[in-house]
Amino acid sequence: MRKVIILATVLIMLVPLAAFATGATETATPESTVIRFTWFTDGPDRPAIEALVTEYMVANPAVKVELSIVPFAELNQLLNTQASAGQAPDVARVTEPYRFFDYALDLRPHVSSGFGAQFLAGPMQLVTTPSGALVGFPHDLTMNGPFINVSLFKQAGIPVPTGKVSWETWFELASKVQKATGVPYAVAADRSGHRLDGIIQSFGGSYFTPDGKSLNLSSPKTVEALRYFVQLHKDGVMPLEIWAGGSGYVGANQQFVNGQLVMYVSGNWQVAQFASTIGDKFEWAAVPNGYNVQSGGMPGGKFVMAFRGKTDPKEVGKFIEFLSSKESVTKYASTAMFLPARKDLIASGIQYPVRTDVMNVFSAGLGQMPATSFSDNYHLKFGIVANVVRDRITQAISGEISFEEAMPRMQREAEELMK
Amino acid sequence: MTSARKKPLQIAPYVFVLPNLIIFIVFIVIPAFANFYLGMFKTSPIAPPVFVGLANFRYIFLIDDLFKRSLSNLFSFAVFDVVAIVVLSVVIGVLLNQSIRGKSFFRSAFFFPVLLSPVVVALVWGWILNSRFGLLNATLIWLGFKGQPWLLQPDLAKAWTVGVHVWATVGFFAIIILAGLQSIPETLYEAAEMDGSTPIQNFFYITLPMLAPSITTVSMLSMIRAFEIFDHVYILTGGGPGTATMMVVQYVYRAAFELDQQGRAAAASLVLFVILLSLALVQYILGRRQESV
Numbered sequence: 011m012r013k014v015i016i017l018a019t020v021l022i023m024l025v026p027l028a029a030f031a032t033g034a035t036e037t038a039t040p041e042s043t044v045i046r047f048t049w050f051t052d053g054p055d056r057p058a059i060e061a062l063v064t065e066y067m068v069a070n071p072a073v074k075v076e077l078s079i080v081p082f083a084e085l086n087q088l089l090n091t092q093a094s095a096g097q098a099p100d101v102a103r104v105t106e107p108y109r110f111f112d113y114a115l116d117l118r119p120h121v122s123s124g125f126g127a128q129f130l131a132g133p134m135q136l137v138t139t140p141s142g143a144l145v146g147f148p149h150d151l152t153m154n155g156p157f158i159n160v161s162l163f164k165q166a167g168i169p170v171p172t173g174k175v176s177w178e179t180w181f182e183l184a185s186k187v188q189k190a191t192g193v194p195y196a197v198a199a200d201r202s203g204h205r206l207d208g209i210i211q212s213f214g215g216s217y218f219t220p221d222g223k224s225l226n227l228s229s230p231k232t233v234e235a236l237r238y239f240v241q242l243h244k245d246g247v248m249p250l251e252i253w254a255g256g257s258g259y260v261g262a263n264q265q266f267v268n269g270q271l272v273m274y275v276s277g278n279w280q281v282a283q284f285a286s287t288i289g290d291k292f293e294w295a296a297v298p299n300g301y302n303v304q305s306g307g308m309p310g311g312k313f314v315m316a317f318r319g320k321t322d323p324k325e326v327g328k329f330i331e332f333l334s335s336k337e338s339v340t341k342y343a344s345t346a347m348f349l350p351a352r353k354d355l356i357a358s359g360i361q362y363p364v365r366t367d368v369m370n371v372f373s374a375g376l377g378q379m380p381a382t383s384f385s386d387n388y389h390l391k392f393g394i395v396a397n398v399v400r401d402r403i404t405q406a407i408s409g410e411i412s413f414e415e416a417m418p419r420m421q422r423e424a425e426e427l428m429k
Numbered sequence: 430m431t432s433a434r435k436k437p438l439q440i441a442p443y444v445f446v447l448p449n450l451i452i453f454i455v456f457i458v459i460p461a462f463a464n465f466y467l468g469m470f471k472t473s474p475i476a477p478p479v480f481v482g483l484a485n486f487r488y489i490f491l492i493d494d495l496f497k498r499s500l501s502n503l504f505s506f507a508v509f510d511v512v513a514i515v516v517l518s519v520v521i522g523v524l525l526n527q528s529i530r531g532k533s534f535f536r537s538a539f540f541f542p543v544l545l546s547p548v549v550v551a552l553v554w555g556w557i558l559n560s561r562f563g564l565l566n567a568t569l570i571w572l573g574f575k576g577q578p579w580l581l582q583p584d585l586a587k588a589w590t591v592g593v594h595v596w597a598t599v600g601f602f603a604i605i606i607l608a609g610l611q612s613i614p615e616t617l618y619e620a621a622e623m624d625g626s627t628p629i630q631n632f633f634y635i636t637l638p639m640l641a642p643s644i645t646t647v648s649m650l651s652m653i654r655a656f657e658i659f660d661h662v663y664i665l666t667g668g669g670p671g672t673a674t675m676m677v678v679q680y681v682y683r684a685a686f687e688l689d690q691q692g693r694a695a696a697a698s699l700v701l702f703v704i705l706l707s708l709a710l711v712q713y714i715l716g717r718r719q720e721s722v
Contacts, residue, residue: 109474194561250581250670251560257667257679258687390475397687401672408670410583419494426488427688429471 043325045075046099048089050082054282055150058345059103066332073325098317100326101333107137107146107315108390114145115316120327128334129351130376132384137313146315147334148351150343153372153379154208154277154308155299156180157284159187161292162272166190170297177209177238177300181247184273191272194249197242198262199275201253203396204308206403207386209275210235212299212306216382217399218389225428227399227421231303236403236417243407254408266294277310278372282347285364296371298378305378309387311351349373391427398424461702468696474689485696496697498672499680502587506662506676507655509591514651515644517599522606523636536607540600550597551664555580558589558665580666583673590662590674597661598654602647609643610636642719649712656704677701 049059056079063075078099080088085102086109092098093113104110116139117125126134126144133148163170166187171179181197188196199205207217215232218225226232242248252260263280265271267287274280281296288294299306314333316326332338336354343350344360349372356376362369386392402420406413468485470478489496525536542550557564558579566576580586617635626634637644659678662668668675675683677697685694 106474111475250578254581254670255667257663257669260667394688397683401683404669405671408581408583408673410671410673422492423495426492427690 043073043322045073045101045321045325045329046319047075047077047329048085048099048102049077049079050085050103051079052082052279052346055342055346055348058342061345062333062338062342066329070328073329075329093317096319098319100319100321101314101316101329103149104146104313104315106393107313110315110317111139111145113317114139114143115318115323115326116143116145117316117323117327117330118144120323121331125331125334128336128353130353130356130384132309132388133311133313133351135388137315146313147330149312149314149333149339150346150348151351151376152277152279152310153349153375154205154275154306154310155296155372155375156273156275157266157280157294157296158184158273159266159269159271159292160295162187162191162193162269164293170295174301174305175298176302177212177306178302180273180297180300181242185247187272193270193272195262195265195271196246197248197273197275198252198265198271199248200262200277201256201258201260201400201404203398203400204310204387204392205275205277206236206239206399207396208299208306208308208383209239210306211308211380211383211386212302212304213238214303214380217386217392217395218382220382220385222385222389225395225421225424227424228417233417236399237413240403240406240413250407253404278347278349278369281365281368281372285347296368298371298375304380305375306383307375307379308383309376309379311349349376394427395424398427464695464702465699467692468699470692472689472691478692481692485693489693489697489700493693495672495675495683496677496680499675499677500700502672502674503656503658503676505587506591506594506658506674507652510594510655510658511648511651513591513595514599514602515648517595518602518606518647519637519640519644521599521603522610523632525603525607526610536604539603542597543601545597547597547660548664550593551661554589554593554596555665581670583670586666586670586674590666593665594655594658594661598651602651605647605650606640606643609640613639645715645719649708649715653705653708653712656701656708 047063049056051059060077063077067073067075085104086106089098089102089104089110093110098110098113100115102110107114121144126138126147129148130151133151137146137148138144158170160170163183168183168187168190171183185196188194199209203217210216210232213231213235215229215235216226217232243250243253252262261276262271262274263276263283266274267284269292278296284294314330316323316330333342334352336352339350339352339355340360342348343355344362347362347364347369349369350356350360356373359370359373360366389395398420402416402423405411405419406416411419469480469482471481471484472478521539525532525539529535556562560566560576560578560581563576563579565579570576577585579589613636617639618631621631621635657678658676659682662674662676663679666674668679678701681694681698681701684690684697
């Protein structure tokens with residue numbers, strides 16, 4: 011009896027472990043094709059993608075699309091774990107497709123010929139494997155750019171400039187507005203190597219050489235832009251608390267929304283949030299990126315990619331074609347307030363529910379970005395090199411080390427990552 | 430008959446500890462060995478891991494200034510943190526041991542921060558120390574002084590990381606000292622009083638020597654906690670300004686999740702593991718010595 015009790019106790023204690031090990035399993039309905047679709051949400055895109063999934067299932071009654079919404083913070087780890095266990099979803103929204111190339115489905119035999127040509131070439135590179143397989147498409151684009159508090163410009167009696175305006179001119183004007191109105195902040199930029207590269211681009215610099223084979227951090231134009239960025243903090247034009255006061259990404263949304271910031275260098279993903287939170291409190295607008303030797307700015311975006319699995323690849327291809335169609339992208343981008351990656355929609359523009367004027371500034375900027383903006387952003391090592399640049403420049407901004415000391419350390423650390 | 434009955438009794442204790450042992454092996458022992466193994470690979474999300482031997486260790490010790498900086502930050506944090514905790518816990522313990530009015534209130538008040546989550550502590554202090562809108566600068570300006578960039582100037586930020594951590598944890602250590610004080614026999618003080626000793630002599634010749642085991646415990650525990658520091662500092666300063674308060678755990682996090690260098694992160698965490706293991710062994714040896722005395 012005692013043995014039985016001991017055995018039962020041990021088994022009861024091990025049951026939770028067994029549950030962890032097996033995990034939840036899905037059972038497919040035998041008569042229908044099930045497409046497992048994993049999605050991470052930025053917020054406003056959720057109703058948009060849910061509506062598209064519903065529309066697809068109504069049009070294709072024999073197909074069931076199982077949409078799983080997962081937190082972005084867990085996305086890569088989840089997909090890695092699922093894919094390595096042979097349990098990857100059929101389709102997923104991702105930010106870095108290259109992480110999953112080993113598990114990706116080559117869509118070429120399953121989609122119409124010429125698929126991919128309707129999208130911008132830069133982002134398409136990221137869903138094309140080194141062997142030429144096409145594994146997805148760029149679903150939506152983002153674009154860096156500055157916002158200004160127009161009400162503060164009016165209050166200061168300073169007209170908002172138009173045309174090609176250099177960063178120096180923008181920042182000088184923002185400082186004047188700040189002094190005239192007494193708000194605490196003149197200019198702030200997201201603490202992000204991606205946003206910083208947007209400014210570097212307008213100086214003619216970049217993180218990588220255009221062929222992507224080596225770093226371009228020590229080129230005179232990149233160094234000039236980085237030095238300028240550090241000096242903006244030393245001069246008090248940019249506040250220390252955004253770049254020196256934190257780690258990882260730090261934004262200045264609150265300062266801008268509260269009307270305390272004259273100019274905020276961020277990107278179009280802020281538009282929906284600003285439209286709802288600022289409301290009528292003050293007038294705001296997006297303006298083109300600063301123009302020094304060329305226009306600045308950086309693209310970004312999300313991708314939809316297909317994974318190899320047990321589901322009929324033809325059905326996966328059909329679903330991908332539906333999501334990438336002009337109609338679907340128009341519905342999705344207008345609801346979620348994103349920029350489309352389809353060339354035809356970039357040319358024609360999209361009618362958004364609010365602030366189409368602001369979105370059009372970003373749309374127009376897409377076509378003015380230098381080629382190195384795309385080659386930098388779609389470089390496989392961009393994310394990690396951008397983090398190194400961000401952290402080393404922060405050391406110079408905070409005064410921990412000088413700019414001259416920071417640059418070789420940045421170069422050395424980035425070179426190590428390039429190996 | 431008797432030996433047949435004894436057999437299951439010998440197995441039973443092992444069976445009862447088995448679930449815990451399995452969890453310990455699966456989640457502690459195996460990952461520790463796997464960590465050492467991973468430390469010998471160069472990893473990348475776009476290529477298979479490459480065996481590099483001790484190159485990751487060579488890189489963090491000989492080339493990477495940030496690892497050296499995080500180690501130096503950690504050691505200086507630990508030294509100031511432990512000294513402040515030991516001194517303050519003795520002072521607070523002695524004060525709380527006095528027969529004063531509201532003794533229970535003061536004991537609760539000093540212990541209260543220990544109950545708070547490190548995240549809450551760091552966020553609240555972050556607001557207090559905010560250079561533009563913080564309570565401390567507002568008070569200073571109201572009194573006619575100039576506000577300071579408390580968390581934006583490297584030396585000030587370093588000092589505040591220690592200060593906030595000490596504030597949050599000293600209550601716990603003061604309770605250990607208080608328990609030690611209450612176990613000192615009253616007769617020792619009575620005998621000393623009869624010999625004409627002053628309160629200061631009592632403190633240095635009776636209290637402190639009798640408190641030695643408690644102080645040793647406080648020193649070791651606070652040192653282990655200091656070397657494990659992450660949450661308080663990460664939320665308060667984010668390791669900044671720059672890397673002025675970056676500790677080894679944050680270095681590991683950055684290497685693994687911001688630079689995709691899991692091998693390098695594993696090597697760095699192994700160094701931290703060795704430091705913590707050494708401290709735990711010292712604590713164990715000192716504890717055994719005290720038991721034998």
